[in-house]
Amino acid sequence: MIISLLGLWLTSAVATAPQYTPAMDQSEWRISGDQFQCRMEQDLGAMGTLAFSKEPARAIEMQLTMHAAHLELQDVQGHVVTAGWQPEQVAPAVQFSPTFINAKVARFIEQVPVVMQQLQQGYWLQLMLDLPGQEITLTVPNIKSTSALAQFQSCIDALLPLSWAQAREFQLFYPLNERQPSADDTAYLKTLALYIQQDKAVKKVLIDGYTDDMGSSIANRVMSEERADEVASRLIEFGVSKNKLEIRAHGNRYPAAAGNKTQSHNRRVLVRLIRTQS
Structure with a gap:
């Protein structure tokens, strides 16, 4: 019954x-x-x-x-x-x-x-x-x-400002020859930094810089490193430990898109959070 x-x-x-x-x-x-x-x-x-x-x-x-x-x-x-x-x-x-x-x-x-x-x-x-x-x-x-x-x-x-799905990966895109993050991207990096500081499982932050293929290989390598360095500097400024950051410069290698009309997609910095395995 x-x-x-x-x-x-x-x-x-x-x-x-x-x-x-x-x-x-x-x-x-x-x-x-x-x-x-x-x-x-x-x-x-x-x-x-x-x-x-x-x-x-x-x-x-x-x-x-x-x-x-x-x-x-x-x-x-x-x-x-x-x-x-x-x-x-x-x-x-x-x-x-x-x-x-x-x-x-x-x-x-x-x-x-x-x-x-x-x-x-x-x-x-x-x-x-x-x-x-x-x-x-x-x-x-x-x-x-x-x-x-x-x-x-x-x-x-007391919840974190972002979910893990939102925080785990973030891309910044750049105008031609620009090295500095935009105002909107800088604001997001500040929020991301708060997440990184509060999520104790985040053990590493990978920062990968890329460029388009419009310059020489050496110039592109330098540009990609400068972009990645600027992102890292913002995260450190907002409270992230320098020891968690790993910066890598790829120049024009590993393009996200091919063709002159999509070069802006290749001028980017990819930020990825790595968590400890639970």
Whole structure:
């Protein structure tokens, strides 16, 4: 029987769809995280978990994960409801649908900031689960959440300025005969330097300079080295240890593109971060 299997509290026996709410004494938001990810989640018993997560430079996300083997999601529709002890209060008309869904996971992105605001106001969440052959209304309590929400926000505030996917590789491109990074590239290098200083797993920063083939081999080698040196100088200025930097000048070797119309793609410096193996 579904009720005994899930170990959930039956809140309404006469509704069109069965309605379930996790046991109140076990309902709490748990916070975990580090400088790479923050997570706030609630255990929904054998039904699954509901979690909010945030990574650097990515939107906050809500994810419903189903644990019961026989329950497979076809669709999920959610909305904000009043707390169980405040039925007379009118809940805001906030609804949300998954951005991605499969049999076991539904991910929400677009309305999540609004949902978080409603949790801060003390509202609960209700999810309408469309399953093969049945529908279930799952109510997610939001009890004693003030401290948890504050901890979650503190974790978000301490996230790195970039994700690893963004920081691991960056290319700067140059006008003809230019050696200095542009203002935009310099601003990005400052952000990248902050990431390098905070991500203790970064053991080396490779800085490779390149040129087009419009000059002599010697002149191109010198130009590529000067460009790489300027990038290294910016990173050092912004706080990166010189010992982490490895500068290499390639001149016009290893072109990224061929042909006179694409020479600007070859005038570049490639910055790559190398992490220790975990």
